Amino acid sequence: MIETSARAFDVTPEQRAVGDLAREIALREIAPNVAAWDRGHVFPRALYTTLGDAGIMGIIVPEKYGGAGADYVSYALAIEELARVDAGTAVTLSVHAMIGSAILRLGNDEQKSHYLPELAGGDVIAGFALTEPGAGSDAGSLISTARRDGDSYVLNGRKQWCTNGSYAGVTMGMFRTGGPGPKGVSAFLIDNATPGIVVEKVTEKLGIHTSNTCDIAFDDVRVPATALLGDEGTGFSMAMSALTAGRIGIAAQATGILAACLDASVKFATEREQFGKPIAAFEGVSFKIARMATDLDAARLLVYRAAALCDRGEPFAIEASKAKLFASTAARTHAAEAVQIHGGYGYTTEFPVERYYRDAKITEIYEGTSEIQQIIIGRSLLGRLD
Numbered sequence: 001m002i003e004t005s006a007r008a009f010d011v012t013p014e015q016r017a018v019g020d021l022a023r024e025i026a027l028r029e030i031a032p033n034v035a036a037w038d039r040g041h042v043f044p045r046a047l048y049t050t051l052g053d054a055g056i057m058g059i060i061v062p063e064k065y066g067g068a069g070a071d072y073v074s075y076a077l078a079i080e081e082l083a084r085v086d087a088g089t090a091v092t093l094s095v096h097a098m099i100g101s102a103i104l105r106l107g108n109d110e111q112k113s114h115y116l117p118e119l120a121g122g123d124v125i126a127g128f129a130l131t132e133p134g135a136g137s138d139a140g141s142l143i144s145t146a147r148r149d150g151d152s153y154v155l156n157g158r159k160q161w162c163t164n165g166s167y168a169g170v171t172m173g174m175f176r177t178g179g180p181g182p183k184g185v186s187a188f189l190i191d192n193a194t195p196g197i198v199v200e201k202v203t204e205k206l207g208i209h210t211s212n213t214c215d216i217a218f219d220d221v222r223v224p225a226t227a228l229l230g231d232e233g234t235g236f237s238m239a240m241s242a243l244t245a246g247r248i249g250i251a252a253q254a255t256g257i258l259a260a261c262l263d264a265s266v267k268f269a270t271e272r273e274q275f276g277k278p279i280a281a282f283e284g285v286s287f288k289i290a291r292m293a294t295d296l297d298a299a300r301l302l303v304y305r306a307a308a309l310c311d312r313g314e315p316f317a318i319e320a321s322k323a324k325l326f327a328s329t330a331a332r333t334h335a336a337e338a339v340q341i342h343g344g345y346g347y348t349t350e351f352p353v354e355r356y357y358r359d360a361k362i363t364e365i366y367e368g369t370s371e372i373q374q375i376i377i378g379r380s381l382l383g384r385l386d
């Protein structure tokens with residue numbers, strides 16, 4: 001196991017302990033099973049009860065709501081350590097925690113005391129439904145509707161690629177209550193058992209096979225008016241606020257994949273011999289590993305910085321975008337290099353790097369593609385020019 005910059009960054013013993021706990025659980029509960037789960041597209045539901053019992057499902061939920069009351073740096077370390085063993089587990093937790101965090105910041109007292117304890121314990125898993133077939137990066141153009149009817153709202157529409165969909169007890173869903181554009185969108189906390197909800201699992205995807213991805217159809221789904229999160233018309237900004245914090249999780253996920261690539265590459269390069277010596281002795285190999293380790297340090301520092309700013313209550317959106325952009329590009333680039341270092345073995349399922357290669361790609365796509373992150377970062381420097 002290669003330890004790098006966490007030591008140089010100001011990570012406290014308490015924060016490190018959360019990362020260590022996640023690593024211990026990942027090595028004990030996930031590592032022996034992950035290859036089979038990946039092959040079988042298995043969502044390990046019981047694992048999330050174990051993670052709940054250990055306080056990991058509610059890391060950032062305050063103790064008064066049954067959580068661990070830890071901070072975002074601890075959360076990032078936990079996600080990184082889980083992703084180092086299985087990226088699918090990491091995104092399951094990341095989306096779940098993103099909803100917990102949104103309820104904590106944006107929910108009313110009743111919503112907090114209703115949802116946060118069950119989310120923190122891992123008894124209920126949370127999902128997020130923003131994307132639609134016609135509304136991806138341009139999420140503000142979504143067309144699913146919520147019509148007020150007495151003490152209820154009636155939801156109709158189709159949401160796409162919802163992480164945790166089949167297993168979620170509650171979904172934060174964005175629906176149109178007003179006119180066109182982002183200002184007509186409202187957010188709801190939806191009980192997934194409500195009649196009219198049909199969840200369909202997306203069975204074939206390139207990677208993160210242990211994460212559950214679903215399309216969700218809403219057909220005259222009646223939810224109580226109390227399901228509204230915040231006020232009507234604020235749903236789009238709430239979704240963006242949730243995703244801003246969520247990007248720390250995806251950046252940490254990418255960082256964990258990168259760390260796994262480095263672990264595997266160092267091991268293989270020092271063990272595999274060609275031309276009478278370990279392949280690590282060739283600069284063509286060792287330089288790849290040097291770049292990988294350097295980018296891992298840089299990714300970690302960017303992730304921990306964004307998390308630390310969030311913990312201090314300072315603006316962190318641009319830093320979260322930079323962390324996600326850099327870490328996801330680095331994960332995808334170095335996962336390909338890790339396969340290359342393993343040669344033909346890297347292309348087989350005998351070694352985990354082919355999985356890292358498949359898993360890394362999604363980190364450049366969900367919770368805002370790399371192009372969208374560059375738009376956010378560019379606008380922070382240049383303003384809006386359109």
Ligand SMILES: Cc1cc2nc3c(=O)[nH]c(=O)nc-3n(C[C@H](O)[C@H](O)[C@H](O)COP(=O)(O)OP(=O)(O)OC[C@H]3O[C@@H](n4cnc5c(N)ncnc54)[C@H](O)[C@@H]3O)c2cc1C
Nearest residue numbers: 128129130131136137161162163213365366367368369371
């Ligand atoms: C496995 C998986 C899990 C997911 N989980 C969830 C979830 O839990 N909840 C949820 O709501 N969504 C989820 N998503 C959806 C995900 O967030 C979207 O796929 C993503 O935001 C991109 O939208 P899109 O796929 O429609 O691509 P599009 O928006 O159609 O983009 C296609 C391409 O065009 C580029 N592009 C678009 N607009 C611009 C622009 N203005 N400038 C430059 N380039 C641009 C994009 O960067 C991309 O390269 C998930 C997706 C996947 C695959």
